Amino acid sequence: EAQVTQNPRYLITVTGKKLTVTCSQNMNHEYMSWYRQDPGLGLRQIYYSMNVEVTDKGDVPEGYKVSRKEKRNFPLILESPSPNQTSLYFCASSFLAGETQYFGPGTRLLVL
């Protein structure tokens, strides 16, 4: 089944403790992206990747890192999480930029 998977689905952590949210797609998509969703603000793009080893900042990249060493994986790294990064995070992928994006199920993060 074609899908985007994220892990973990739920995470509670404390300020300053490094964490990684994994994202994997099995559709051989070149484009991958991370979003955060907050009430009243919709979805905001954090980082995106047009292809392996190519990443770019979205609208809200501060406090996040990403890497794209393989085509199928696009992990989101929070090196020193803060409470304002408490949010619902979605990973998405598409064959190319500007085409239909398929979203993962989301990761709900709480930073205490």
Place this chain on the structure above:
Amino acid sequence: GENVEQHPSTLSVQEGDSAVIKCTYSDSASNYFPWYKQELGKGPQLIIDIRSNVGEKKDQRIAVTLNKTAKHFSLHITETQPEDSAVYFCAASSNTGKLIFGQGTTLQVKP
């Protein structure tokens, strides 16, 4: 920077009525305009999209219109059903890879 404004933020209609959600974008380079539906506890799912070389697109009860001059695009849902109740997002994208979403519209269809 680029932004997408979406209205209304909430919309309540009777079953069988039509629903219209409107979006305005700022980046004139935008050429791809998808609409996503998000049900509770799930990720957004594409329902329809339109490209800048097309003015209107229809898929059964759902249609999208685009006015490039005014930088407006709209989602039209006809003969609404209770299962249409969800949060709807518009978005705008150019070939750069950035995708800007609107703030979302919560649609409630009353039986």
